[in-house]
Amino acid sequence: MDITAISLVLFGSTxxxxFRMFIQNNLKINIGFNIQNTSIVNFIASFFLGILLALNLTNNNLLLLFYIGFLGCFSTFSSFIYQLFVLLQKRKFMHLFFHYFEVIIISFICFYLGYYLMQIIK
Known part of the structure; x- marks a missing residue:
């Protein structure tokens, strides 16, 4: 990797x-049930990923900046896995089950919405 690539990844990840810290510390959404801030970040990251895939970027610098840099640091897959582990340790199997499907299904819907919106706009 050259210095330009490293700089793009660092800039995007910063x-x-x-953005992730801002959302995790400042945003609360309650739609009949409490959605954890980590889940909100994953939903937004999935939406952005859908947009980026629909744009079909071929510029390597943009891929480094957005895919690897920005989305790599913005999304919180490891936090999601940790939350599942904590629920497993506490033997809260129903919460684990619903949290898993909440994040997977809503993240996919957000991804598809981003992708679909870009297809309409193009």
């Missing part, structure tokens, strides 16, 4: 981290 903004991804700042």
């Amino acid at each position: 903004f991804g981290l700042i």
Whole structure:
């Protein structure tokens, strides 16, 4: 990797981290049940991923900046796995089951919405 590629990944990851921390510390959504902030971040990241895939980017610098840098630091897959592990340890199997499907299904819907919106706009 050259210095340009490293700089793009660092720049994208810095903004991804700042955006994630902002959402995790400031955003609360309650739609009949409480959605954890980590889940919200994953939903937004999935939406952005759908948009980026629909744009069919071929510029390697943009891929490094957005896919690897921004989305790599913005999304919180490891936090999602940790939350599942904690629920498993506490033997809260129903919460684990619903949280797993909540994140997977809603993330996929958000991804598809981003992708579909870009298909309409193109």
